[in-house]
Amino acid sequence: MKIKIIGNLISVFILGNLISIFILSIFWTVTPTLGDSSGGQPRVIEIIADKDNTFKVPGQSKAFITLKPGEKIVLRITSYFGGEKARDNSVHSLVVKKLRDQGWDMRLKEGTADFPLVAPSTPGEYFAECTVKCGRGHDEMNMKIIVKN
Numbered sequence: 001m002k003i004k005i006i007g008n009l010i011s012v013f014i015l016g017n018l019i020s021i022f023i024l025s026i027f028w029t030v031t032p033t034l035g036d037s038s039g040g041q042p043r044v045i046e047i048i049a050d051k052d053n054t055f056k057v058p059g060q061s062k063a064f065i066t067l068k069p070g071e072k073i074v075l076r077i078t079s080y081f082g083g084e085k086a087r088d089n090s091v092h093s094l095v096v097k098k099l100r101d102q103g104w105d106m107r108l109k110e111g112t113a114d115f116p117l118v119a120p121s122t123p124g125e126y127f128a129e130c131t132v133k134c135g136r137g138h139d140e141m142n143m144k145i146i147v148k149n
Helices: 002-027 097-102
Strands: 043-049 064-067 072-079 092-095 105-108 111-118 124-129 142-147
Touching: 043 092, 072 092, 072 105, 097 124
Parallel strands: 043 072, 064 142
Antiparallel strands: 072 111, 092 105, 092 124, 124 142
16 A cells, blocks of 8 residues: 555656646747857947948947957948949948958948958957948048957
8 A cells, every 4th residue: 555655656746847847848948148259149230331421330429349359240231322332332341451351341232231250359449441432421431440358
């Protein structure tokens, strides 16, 4: 009799644990860490290449972005026609001459495009500019990229 009761208690205990695991598996979610250097999703940074031939960063009065060395990012750039365009229909570009070989040379068509990049490993300030003759104000179309720990 005692063995039968103990057997039933063990069965109920195992069944209860299986039900708990099932319920947890339904409601359990994992959220990845964004913008870290440990393999999480890259940070998305929005930039506007505007029709007045200036770069703008939403929420900031001056056009600059701050990155960590080696940080994985996505530049989400929205470009507007500024009066002139290149033969390939680019209305602007965003170029960091010192980092061209690392992908920091983007031709921008009208609309929004994402550009996955990696921040330079060396801290410092980098100069980004538009190299497409985009119209009046083109010579002042630049922004700063700040890389610091």
